[in-house]
Amino acid sequence: MAVSAQYFDGQSAKNQTVSVLEDGTNLRFSGDETPSTVWTISGLHAVDPPSPGQPYRLTHDDKPGARLIIRDGNFIATLVSRSSHLKGGYSKSDLSHIFGWVLGGLAVVAALGYITVALLPDRVAHMMPESWRNRVGKQMETSLVDNARACHSPAGDAALGSMIGALAEGTPELPPISVHVYDIPILNAFAVSGGNIILTRQLVETADAPDEVAGVLAHEIGHVFHRHPEAQLVRMEGVQILASVFTGSSGGDTLTSIAGLAALLQYSRKAENEADAYARETLTRASIDPIGLKHFFEKIVKLEGESKKVSGSFAALGNLFATHPGTEERIKEITPLPAGITAKPSLSDEQWKALKSICG
Ligand SMILES: [Zn+2]
Numbered sequence: 001m002a003v004s005a006q007y008f009d010g011q012s013a014k015n016q017t018v019s020v021l022e023d024g025t026n027l028r029f030s031g032d033e034t035p036s037t038v039w040t041i042s043g044l045h046a047v048d049p050p051s052p053g054q055p056y057r058l059t060h061d062d063k064p065g066a067r068l069i070i071r072d073g074n075f076i077a078t079l080v081s082r083s084s085h086l087k088g089g090y091s092k093s094d095l096s097h098i099f100g101w102v103l104g105g106l107a108v109v110a111a112l113g114y115i116t117v118a119l120l121p122d123r124v125a126h127m128m129p130e131s132w133r134n135r136v137g138k139q140m141e142t143s144l145v146d147n148a149r150a151c152h153s154p155a156g157d158a159a160l161g162s163m164i165g166a167l168a169e170g171t172p173e174l175p176p177i178s179v180h181v182y183d184i185p186i187l188n189a190f191a192v193s194g195g196n197i198i199l200t201r202q203l204v205e206t207a208d209a210p211d212e213v214a215g216v217l218a219h220e221i222g223h224v225f226h227r228h229p230e231a232q233l234v235r236m237e238g239v240q241i242l243a244s245v246f247t248g249s250s251g252g253d254t255l256t257s258i259a260g261l262a263a264l265l266q267y268s269r270k271a272e273n274e275a276d277a278y279a280r281e282t283l284t285r286a287s288i289d290p291i292g293l294k295h296f297f298e299k300i301v302k303l304e305g306e307s308k309k310v311s312g313s314f315a316a317l318g319n320l321f322a323t324h325p326g327t328e329e330r331i332k333e334i335t336p337l338p339a340g341i342t343a344k345p346s347l348s349d350e351q352w353k354a355l356k357s358i359c360g
Pocket residue numbers: 219223267272275323324
């Protein structure tokens with residue numbers, strides 16, 4: 001049965017939707033903008049090992065720069081069960097590749113890098129230089145917002161600054177962040193590399209109280225603190241991304257397309273729990289009531305059932321729970337401020353009004 005997939009031809013940054021069929025020997029795919037293509041299964045390589053719930057990225061000997069990104073779990077399972085070399089990681093042929101590199105002097109570094117990124121993406125994420133994290137983060141932000149307008153107003157910008165200040169109240173070691181609101185027609189928030197955080201206009205306008213936005217912001221700062229975006233970059237781009245630290249080049253297709261970024265920013269349940277825990281602690285220390293975040297999550301669950309389908313390039317990003325999975329248990333975990341702590345509003349009424357209307 002044919003399944004839908006994303007295809008990057010390795011030449012343009014364009015993300016093409018294709019339909020893929022598998023017949024035991026070949027993968028055949030084509031799409032509106034992709035001519036009919038045949039990739040032999042024996043020539044396929046998994047960019048990273050298949051992992052449940054994660055997109056599976058394939059490349060081919062004939063076209064090493066191209067990527068085919070498949071999300072259909074059954075399709076992936078069938079393909080991998082028939083072709084053990086597609087399990088990724090340390091198959092025999094991959095190992096012989098590594099030994100081939102090792103013969104080439106400098107390539108020792110690449111082999112070590114490969115092993116490092118295969119085993120320790122979280123550790124590697126914490127070792128990345130600040131300048132690199134920022135440069136890549138800016139690029140991710142630019143690609144993700146896809147020419148959407150950055151919303152600014154003097155009073156709105158000041159209110160956002162106050163909110164960050166209120167969050168930092170009890171946590172002076174808050175990681176450096178840069179927060180922007182963009183006029184994007186989905187309800188979501190993203191932390192990308194280097195502490196850059198994106199809030200959408202719809203998110204700000206859907207919130208009924210400043211504590212709701214502060215809660216989401218605290219959660220995104222949790223992703224920044226734990227370097228989740230950077231770890232995902234290492235996980236998905238592998239040694240390519242390490243090479244880019246040294247060469248100053250950018251990462252691959254995931255950095256330049258919304259679909260690639262959507263896959264990259266889809267965190268594991270574990271990462272979501274870590275970001276939630278960070279948010280709970282930060283809010284409590286700042287005396288901001290976490291119930292705001294709870295209300296906001298509950299509202300989104302309700303809206304999800306009624307929401308109109310987003311079309312266009314932002315559809316791949318989905319709403320908050322598409323990129324931040326595990327809704328119901330997560331809502332249950334959010335509890336009010338402990339007894340004895342009096343809640344402080346994260347913004348004054350006037351500041352809240354200014355933030356709500358920052359996009360005009
Ligand atoms: Zn999250």
